[in-house]
Amino acid sequence: MLRSLCATSSDKEFTIDLYQKMLRYRLFEERVNLAYTKQKFSGFCHLHIGQEAVCAGIGACLTKDDYVIASYRSHTQALNKGISPEQVFAELFGKASGCSAGKGGSMHMFSREHRFMGGHGIVGSQVPIATGIAFAIRYRQEKLVAICYLGDGAMNQGQIYEAFNMASLWKLPVIFVIENNQYGMGTDYHRVTSVSEFTSRAPGFNLPWRVIDGMNVLTVYQEFLPIITEVRAKMLPYLVEMKTYRYLGHSVSDPATYRSKEELSHYRQNDPLSQMADYLKGKGFAREDEFEQWDNDIRAEINAAEVRAEAAAAPDEASVDEHVFVD
Amino acid sequence: MSIKTFREALNEAMAEEMARDNSVFLMGEEVAQYDGAYKVSKGLLAKFGAERVIDTPISEAGFAGLGVGAAMAGLRPIIEMMTWNFAIQAFDQIINHAAKMCYMSGGQFNIPLVFRGPNGAAHMLGAQHSQNLDPLLVNVPGLKIVSVSTPADGKGLLKSAIRDNNPVIFFESEMMYGMKGEVPDGEYLIPLGVADIKRPGTEVTLLTWGKITHLALRAANQLANDENIDVEVIDLRSLVPLDEALIYASVRKTHRVVIVEENWPYASVGSHLAERIQWHCFDDLDAPIAKISQRAVPIPYADNLEHAALPQVEQVIAAVKAVCYR
Ligand SMILES: Cc1ncc(C[n+]2csc(CCOP(=O)(O)OP(=O)(O)O)c2C)c(N)n1
Ligand SMILES: [Mg+2]
Numbered sequence: 001m002l003r004s005l006c007a008t009s010s011d012k013e014f015t016i017d018l019y020q021k022m023l024r025y026r027l028f029e030e031r032v033n034l035a036y037t038k039q040k041f042s043g044f045c046h047l048h049i050g051q052e053a054v055c056a057g058i059g060a061c062l063t064k065d066d067y068v069i070a071s072y073r074s075h076t077q078a079l080n081k082g083i084s085p086e087q088v089f090a091e092l093f094g095k096a097s098g099c100s101a102g103k104g105g106s107m108h109m110f111s112r113e114h115r116f117m118g119g120h121g122i123v124g125s126q127v128p129i130a131t132g133i134a135f136a137i138r139y140r141q142e143k144l145v146a147i148c149y150l151g152d153g154a155m156n157q158g159q160i161y162e163a164f165n166m167a168s169l170w171k172l173p174v175i176f177v178i179e180n181n182q183y184g185m186g187t188d189y190h191r192v193t194s195v196s197e198f199t200s201r202a203p204g205f206n207l208p209w210r211v212i213d214g215m216n217v218l219t220v221y222q223e224f225l226p227i228i229t230e231v232r233a234k235m236l237p238y239l240v241e242m243k244t245y246r247y248l249g250h251s252v253s254d255p256a257t258y259r260s261k262e263e264l265s266h267y268r269q270n271d272p273l274s275q276m277a278d279y280l281k282g283k284g285f286a287r288e289d290e291f292e293q294w295d296n297d298i299r300a301e302i303n304a305a306e307v308r309a310e311a312a313a314a315p316d317e318a319s320v321d322e323h324v325f326v327d
Numbered sequence: 328m329s330i331k332t333f334r335e336a337l338n339e340a341m342a343e344e345m346a347r348d349n350s351v352f353l354m355g356e357e358v359a360q361y362d363g364a365y366k367v368s369k370g371l372l373a374k375f376g377a378e379r380v381i382d383t384p385i386s387e388a389g390f391a392g393l394g395v396g397a398a399m400a401g402l403r404p405i406i407e408m409m410t411w412n413f414a415i416q417a418f419d420q421i422i423n424h425a426a427k428m429c430y431m432s433g434g435q436f437n438i439p440l441v442f443r444g445p446n447g448a449a450h451m452l453g454a455q456h457s458q459n460l461d462p463l464l465v466n467v468p469g470l471k472i473v474s475v476s477t478p479a480d481g482k483g484l485l486k487s488a489i490r491d492n493n494p495v496i497f498f499e500s501e502m503m504y505g506m507k508g509e510v511p512d513g514e515y516l517i518p519l520g521v522a523d524i525k526r527p528g529t530e531v532t533l534l535t536w537g538k539i540t541h542l543a544l545r546a547a548n549q550l551a552n553d554e555n556i557d558v559e560v561i562d563l564r565s566l567v568p569l570d571e572a573l574i575y576a577s578v579r580k581t582h583r584v585v586i587v588e589e590n591w592p593y594a595s596v597g598s599h600l601a602e603r604i605q606w607h608c609f610d611d612l613d614a615p616i617a618k619i620s621q622r623a624v625p626i627p628y629a630d631n632l633e634h635a636a637l638p639q640v641e642q643v644i645a646a647v648k649a650v651c652y653r
Contacts, residue, residue: 041451042450042451042630043450043451043452043453043628044452044456091628094451094628094629094630094631094632095629100628102627102628102629102632103453103454103627103628103629103632104453104454104628105451105452105453105628105629106453107453107455107456108453108454108455108628120455121412121453121455121456122412122413122415122416122455123385123413124385153384153385154385156384156385156386157385157386157416158386158388158389158416159416184384184385185356185357185361185364186357186360186361187356187357187360187361187382187384191360191382192382192383192384192385193384258360258361314629314630314631315627315629315631315632317631317632317635319632320622320624320627320632320635320636321622321624324623324624324625
């Protein structure tokens with residue numbers, strides 16, 4: 001245990017903030033789910049419910065200038081990096097005010113301003129790109145880190161190993177974070193993976209590695225902070241596996257019948273939000289009624305964001321031809 | 328005849344060919360336990376077992392290459408690509424290996440392999456999930472290319488594709504899997520390279536293939552009703568080999584051609600068709616050939632932008648009227 005959790009704020013403030021972030025992600029995704037089922041938008045929609053501790057905990061270790069890149073399951077990572085709920089909603093609704101001008105959609109949130117380098121739709125393809133971002137960091141000798149989220153399913157894509165090799169060979173400051181939620185669509189990763197300890201692949205590339213309980217946000221934060229500090233200081237890549245779980249189907253249209261109720265309820269008992277709520281109560285940092293208040297406040301904030309996003313204008317049809325190139 | 332959905336028709340084609348020939352197997356992401364991402368392989372695992380219906384990791388380059396090797400060694404793989412967008416990962420194996428093995432081995436190693444899956448835009452799936460890859464692959468010698476628009480054609484052509492001794496690219500569409508149509512009962516095969524007149528007509532030849540055939544038919548029916556123009560709609564079904572004889576015969580009858588494609592316009596399949604027709608039927612043409620393609624942009628997400636990027640009925644109608652000078 002670190003003596004003080006965070007150098008810049010009290011333990012109370014810091015842990016309440018972590019809890020509220022996760023709550024915001026949970027409520028946001030629930031609202032998105034509802035909007036999708038009400039057919040307010042279309043396409044694919046992959047939610048992060050159950051996995052909130054990973055990006056909240058890692059987010060607390062990042063600076064504003066660090067880079068984050070992710071897969072198509074990245075609404076909450078986009079929020080974590082500073083994109084507003086309204087802009088994410090607007091993107092989902094295909095509005096001009098969306099963070100990708102309505103051209104990306106659920107799978108392609110982007111923000112140059114917030115250094116959110118995209119949601120990417122091709123499994124594993126963000127991994128070489130993250131490596132390139134880290135190359136730029138080293139090239140300019142900056143004290144920055146590139147965070148690359150990928151899934152357990154992505155771990156069987158060939159191109160990521162080309163990236164691992166180059167990242168290690170050229171000492172690039174990138175942290176490959178496997179969000180191991182145990183399934184790639186309907187496939188339990190054990191069924192399609194010869195050696196199921198993903199981190200056993202790291203030594204072959206001389207990549208330092210770590211496995212972290214991704215259901216507990218304090219654990220994520222406390223174990224990730226020394227890693228990122230080392231990566232920043234020494235300029236080297238790292239492989240981190242977060243053990244986590246998605247509560248819902250792969251996308252909103254997947255009923256997830258391939259897993260047992262028992263399995264799901266086991267993870268729900270380790271819910272990242274309840275774990276953190278217990279912690280806050282145990283420490284005397286928050287009372288029961290405060291939780292209710294936060295819930296109400298954040299809900300109101302998210303609902304308002306959704307309403308504004310829905311009311312926003314669709315992109316001008318002429319913009320269909322814009323952005324193929326820049327001048 | 329019985330009414331079947333597209334996915335049922337494709338499923339039957341695979342089941343029948345697997346029952347007929349032990350060397351046929353199906354491999355791809357989610358094809359076994361999940362019954363296929365779009366449920367096209369429903370029940371095949373139960374019928375044929377895990378040796379012949381195989382779930383893969385998300386390793387397109389790997390299992391496409393595995394298919395090529397298995398075909399070289401005498402098996403007849405069906406490799407399902409969850410969508411063709413993801414098959415881009417496997418283009419090295421498809422283009423550098425599957426397409427060329429027969430030729431560069433002096434005819435010793437033919438590749439009896441089907442790569443199949445949905446192609447083209449669906450609805451609001453964004454730029455990386457909405458691509459139509461016909462033009463990229465028709466350009467490569469050594470690949471046969473099929474793109475189907477009805478359950479019956481799906482069944483008859485998939486069976487022929489599986490029996491073909493060459494690599495066949497088989498394009499489907501996730502928008503059509505639930506579509507119903509009449510499918511002949513019993514053994515039903517359609518040879519590759521034979522186009523189909525989906526709507527006979529006398530005044531304009533409309534060339535199309537794949538999912539957008541249905542849009543072309545809607546336009547043709549509207550033109551008959553509203554403008555009294557009789558359009559012949561030809562569904563090419565097979566892009567390689569191409570049924571040139573049927574195309575030229577129709578053009579010599581109608582003297583006017585509109586091509587409707589879901590391709591990007593630059594160097595598209597339609598570009599090739601236009602080149603062939605002007606060469607073979609120059610004196611028969613009464614108007615320049617019109618081509619309706621999708622816009623030359625990555626397919627955008629927003630509903631209105633996607634609508635603007637993809638070909639629409641009104642554009643087809645306008646093009647037909649234009650070649651009729653109306
Ligand atoms: C190259 C490629 N193949 C297949 C797909 C279809 N697909 C989308 S998500 C997915 C599963 C990925 O699982 P994982 O990496 O574990 O991420 P998770 O969805 O669990 O976050 C698949 C197969 C794709 N998008 N890209
Ligand atoms: Mg996963």
